[in-house]
Amino acid sequence: MNKALAILGWGTVALLGAVAVGAVALHRGEPINALWLVVAATCCYALGYRFYSKFIAVKILALDGLRATPAERLENGRDFLVTNKWVVFGHHFAAIAGPGPLVGPVLAAQFGYLPGTMWVLAGAVFAGCVQDFVILLFSVRRDGKSLTEMAKDEIGHVGGFVAYVAVIAILIILLGVAALIVVNALKASPWGTFTIAMTMPIALLMGVYLRRIRPGKVLEVSALGFVLVLAAIWGGQYVSQNAALARWFTFSAPTLAILIMIYGFAASALPVWLLLAPRDYLSTFVKLGTIALLAVGIVALHPTLHMPALTRFVDGTGPVFAGKIFPFAFITIACGAISGFHALISSGTTPKLIARETETRMVGYGAMMCESAVAVMAIIAACVMQPGVYFAINSPAGIVGQAPATAAATISGWGFPVTAADMQALAHAVGEQTLYNRTGGAPAFAVGMAHIFSHSLGGETLMALWYHFAIMFEALFILTILDAGTRVARFMVQDALGHVYKPLGRTSWYPSILGTSGLIVAAWGYFLWQGVKDPLGGINSLWPLFGISNQLLATVALCVATTIIIKMHRAKYAAVTLVPLAWLVAVTFTASWHKMFDPNPRVGFLAQAQALAAGPATSATSRLIFNNRLDAAVTGVLVVMVALVLVESVRQWFGILRGTREVRVKESPFVRTRLVEEQG
Amino acid sequence: MKLVRGTIRDFAATAIAVVREIFDEAAYARFLSRAGMASSSEAYAAFWREREKSCARRPRCC
Numbered sequence: 001m002n003k004a005l006a007i008l009g010w011g012t013v014a015l016l017g018a019v020a021v022g023a024v025a026l027h028r029g030e031p032i033n034a035l036w037l038v039v040a041a042t043c044c045y046a047l048g049y050r051f052y053s054k055f056i057a058v059k060i061l062a063l064d065g066l067r068a069t070p071a072e073r074l075e076n077g078r079d080f081l082v083t084n085k086w087v088v089f090g091h092h093f094a095a096i097a098g099p100g101p102l103v104g105p106v107l108a109a110q111f112g113y114l115p116g117t118m119w120v121l122a123g124a125v126f127a128g129c130v131q132d133f134v135i136l137l138f139s140v141r142r143d144g145k146s147l148t149e150m151a152k153d154e155i156g157h158v159g160g161f162v163a164y165v166a167v168i169a170i171l172i173i174l175l176g177v178a179a180l181i182v183v184n185a186l187k188a189s190p191w192g193t194f195t196i197a198m199t200m201p202i203a204l205l206m207g208v209y210l211r212r213i214r215p216g217k218v219l220e221v222s223a224l225g226f227v228l229v230l231a232a233i234w235g236g237q238y239v240s241q242n243a244a245l246a247r248w249f250t251f252s253a254p255t256l257a258i259l260i261m262i263y264g265f266a267a268s269a270l271p272v273w274l275l276l277a278p279r280d281y282l283s284t285f286v287k288l289g290t291i292a293l294l295a296v297g298i299v300a301l302h303p304t305l306h307m308p309a310l311t312r313f314v315d316g317t318g319p320v321f322a323g324k325i326f327p328f329a330f331i332t333i334a335c336g337a338i339s340g341f342h343a344l345i346s347s348g349t350t351p352k353l354i355a356r357e358t359e360t361r362m363v364g365y366g367a368m369m370c371e372s373a374v375a376v377m378a379i380i381a382a383c384v385m386q387p388g389v390y391f392a393i394n395s396p397a398g399i400v401g402q403a404p405a406t407a408a409a410t411i412s413g414w415g416f417p418v419t420a421a422d423m424q425a426l427a428h429a430v431g432e433q434t435l436y437n438r439t440g441g442a443p444a445f446a447v448g449m450a451h452i453f454s455h456s457l458g459g460e461t462l463m464a465l466w467y468h469f470a471i472m473f474e475a476l477f478i479l480t481i482l483d484a485g486t487r488v489a490r491f492m493v494q495d496a497l498g499h500v501y502k503p504l505g506r507t508s509w510y511p512s513i514l515g516t517s518g519l520i521v522a523a524w525g526y527f528l529w530q531g532v533k534d535p536l537g538g539i540n541s542l543w544p545l546f547g548i549s550n551q552l553l554a555t556v557a558l559c560v561a562t563t564i565i566i567k568m569h570r571a572k573y574a575a576v577t578l579v580p581l582a583w584l585v586a587v588t589f590t591a592s593w594h595k596m597f598d599p600n601p602r603v604g605f606l607a608q609a610q611a612l613a614a615g616p617a618t619s620a621t622s623r624l625i626f627n628n629r630l631d632a633a634v635t636g637v638l639v640v641m642v643a644l645v646l647v648e649s650v651r652q653w654f655g656i657l658r659g660t661r662e663v664r665v666k667e668s669p670f671v672r673t674r675l676v677e678e679q680g
Numbered sequence: 681m682k683l684v685r686g687t688i689r690d691f692a693a694t695a696i697a698v699v700r701e702i703f704d705e706a707a708y709a710r711f712l713s714r715a716g717m718a719s720s721s722e723a724y725a726a727f728w729r730e731r732e733k734s735c736a737r738r739p740r741c742c
Contacts, residue, residue: 077710077714078707081710084694084697086694086698087697087701090698090701091702096741100741210724211721211724211725211728212721215708215720215723215724216709216712216727217705218703271732272728273725273732281704284702339741341741342741344741
């Protein structure tokens with residue numbers, strides 16, 4: 001009876017999912033309702049979790065509930081700790097959920113809602129969730145080892161070295177792009193700049209409150225910080241309306257870039273408790289609340305998607321970023337579908353908290369599904385806008401023109417009608433002077449989110465507050481990554497330099513702290529400055545570079561996973577990681593080739609350098625040419641390194657399958673758990 | 681009714697445990713119990729001295 005009910009229930013979910021996916025994929029002409037996307041996503045995730053993840057858990061990984069995890073064997077009350085599975089799930093989700101699943105899908109919406117939605121759903125179920133799940137389990141079976149350590153142990157020193165360099169490269173490019181998104185969201189916006197500026201004294205106040213007044217009462221102080229941030233958003237409107245005050249908070253993009261670099265340096269060098277930790281708490285508080293609120297808003301409002309399923313820009317001529325749907329849609333959306341960065345979290349804190357192997361399925365596969373759902377919400381937020389408005393916000397001045405009338409005419413000429421008056425009215429409604437050329441995805445997402453929130457709660461009168469709430473939410477998110485990322489990269493560089501000269505490896509030695517912080521900030525600051533000065537808006541060059549490096553890290557993670565699966569004598573099931581790996585290799589290598597050698601100057605770095613050299617020389621020309629050549633070189637170096645890992649992995653696989661290589665799975669020995677007896 | 685109330689209570693307890701863990705309150709409580717200290721400015725400073733290394737190395741995803 002139960003089995004019959006289960007078949008009936010899951011059959012209904014499958015049927016509903018098929019209908020919803022069919023509606024999303026095949027509907028043309030009239031706009032569709034966002035609920036179709038919500039239903040399609042919910043059914044795909046439910047089926048993926050129930051059947052695919054269970055298949056992987058049983059047939060490939062053979063999860064063993066009786067095997068003691070490192071949290072139990074090595075429990076020290078600090079890093080290693082047996083923790084409730086829901087607590088680990090929340091912890092893991094809070095760590096993997098960043099601005100990537102919000103920004104990438106917004107940018108990829110230039111192709112229409114369909115490509116992004118399909119990639120997010122299929123990518124998450126068959127690739128991203130699988131990567132996070134298997135890497136988490138393999139790390140649990142290796143005493144919580146990191147991805148770089150596992151790559152060194154299982155593939156060889158080349159794997160370890162490439163993973164290490166890829167992590168630093170991704171961090172630096174990510175930090176540069178993230179900072180650029182904040183700059184583009186805050187330039188010439190006194191309201192937004194005031195709100196974000198206020199988060200710094202608020203964080204410092206929280207740090208002092210936690211240390212001196214109410215030690216350890218983090219939730220209490222986070223709630224207090226949140227109220228103060230809301231007050232700052234409220235106060236921002238008065239700052240923007242007062243000419244004298246507004247002048248203090250109105251900055252050009254280069255000035256904002258310099259201020260953000262100074263902030264990054266200070267946050268990396270100051271004690272963690274004073275700025276980094278309180279900001280992290282505040283950001284997490286806002287992040288979890290806003291994501292939940294957005295989900296409720298979408299379901300309550302169930303808005304209509306005005307963006308068509310596919311736009312004319314699938315041919316590669318898109319204004320947001322140049323390049324055809326393949327491969328560029330698949331590197332633009334990383335975190336919502338598959339992100340190599342997640343492999344670092346799955347082999348970082350999380351494996352040290354897992355109480356039972358069987359819980360890795362829910363934490364690894366399940367948390368990534370939630371992250372993917374955030375990406376679906378971002379697609380909805382971007383596509384509820386009129387397409388003309390979306391393109392006016394996201395297109396750089398170099399493509400659509402500087403003057404509002406010219407930009408509106410260009411965009412209307414593409415078949416997406418918008419007028420200068422519409423854009424002026426929208427800018428006025430959200431409390432901005434202009435919304436043109438706000439590249440980077442954050443302002444477009446904020447407009448979409450404000451639209452959803454204001455229609456569900458508060459009406460049009462609160463549109464400006466919701467818009468700035470959304471900007472604050474994104475900027476807070478991104479600045480947290482900026483300070484935490486700078487510090488993580490600083491530690492990695494200090495670890496490496498410690499092998500050359502011991503004192504440089506000491507994380508408390510101030511000359512080393514200042515030197516390495518400066519080095520890391522200079523590295524990402526270079527990319528930021530390059531983006532700020534780029535006439536095409538910077539995102540066109542830098543976001544694909546970030547996407548490529550992130551997906552190349554996922555390639556390394558999947559190489560590690562496939563190697564371990566083959567060593568576990570499960571070669572017949574290796575397709576589970578091999579197929580996503582093959583797809584990522586095809587996507588990233590093709591994208592890298594295009595970014596380096598495509599003859600279209602909007603796509604290829606070298607072609608753009610050549611076009612600049614052939615054009616009229618200005619004071620910036622030589623720098624722009626150098627930047628393009630540098631971007632091409634960075635892409636080339638990353639691809640060559642990952643190709644080396646791939647070759648090394650393939651040699652391992654063939655050697656093992658032919659029996660010419662020794663098979664040694666470097667797992668920690670089996671120890672029977674005591675938790676079962678204790679519970680029993 | 682009892683079952684519903686119990687379920688809500690369990691859910692709330694788990695939700696609170698999750699946020700306490702995410703926001704390091706649980707880690708601080710464990711530190712206090714391990715070190716045999718009462719909560720104070722000095723204890724919190726000691727907690728951060730111990731935690732600084734692992735916390736600052738914790739990556740944040742994109």
